Amino acid sequence: MTTRQLGKIAKRVGFWALVALIMVYAVFPFYYAVITSFKPSSDLFRIELWPSTWDVSNYVQILTEASFLRAILNSIVVSISVVFIALLLGITASYALGRVRFRGRSTVLLIILGVSMFPQVAVLSGLFEVIRTLNLYNNPAALILSYTIFTLPFTVWVLTTFMKQLPMELEEAAIMDGATPWITITKVFLPLMWPAMATTGLLAFIAAWNEFLFALTFTLSDTQRTVPVAIALLSGGSAHELPWGPIMAASVVVTVPLVVLVIIFQRRIVSGLTAGAVKG
Secondary structure, three states: OOOOHHHHHHHHHHHHHHHHHHHHHHHHHHHHHHHHHHHHHHOOOOOOOOOOOOOOOOHHHHHHHHHHHHHHHHHHHHHHHHHHHHHHHHHHHHHHHOOOOOOOOOOOOHHHHHHHOOHHHHHHHHHHHHHOOOOOOOHHHHHHHHHHHHHHHHHHHHHHHHOOOOOHHHHHHHHHHHHHHOHHHHHHHHHHHHHHHHHHHHHHHHHHHOOOOHHHHOOOOOOOOOOOHHOOOOOOOOOOOHHHHHHHHHHHHHHHHHHHHHHHHHHHHHHHHOOOEEEE
16 A cells, blocks of 8 residues: 555545544533433433433423423524514615615625624613613513514625625516516515525524523513523522433423424525526
């Protein structure tokens, strides 16, 4: 075997070793959370890669709590609303910023990108005053408003970049046929923008689903809290007990929908890229 062949083999082995290391680093925490969620209370602090006994009592406990089920429903409503509003405003704003030429367009895009860089804690007090003035405190609308403010800049930026890449001939043909700007957006551009919309929509959903700071600050009662806050407030049998088992079970329950969504949107992105191909 020549030195060149040995070098290729070494590179391939090193590559797959790196991939395996990244996979273990990314997947092992979730795997350990899953096996911990199936452990009884007596085995929680026993270190083992495979439980000696499997117990579903942690899942029974969280799925029979009305407050946790209500938190899941609140998270679903808030996340879907944020995705819908962000995509609706993002697709219309991207058309204006990507297809309409006006002075200061680049400046507007830079401002939009700059707004998305502000940390949440920097605007928390000001946003709290806005929500209190609008009488939205302890209301899901407060979370929808705050999440949309932070997801919309990224959505507009990505969709605008994608909109600029679409052929100008498509818009010109639609205008020659008498199409209005709204018809052009919905009938011409929208079918081609599914890849970008799927990506931005998925990221907006994940951000709204996992957000904790605003949900903790702007909600007060169990009926209005979302999943991250509900998990953080899970209590044990006493004030000094931290219920790791139910916490891990709840984390698994709220993570599985995200995994399913990623799989679904991956297929949608691939199909959208092939369906949206334009022949020159």
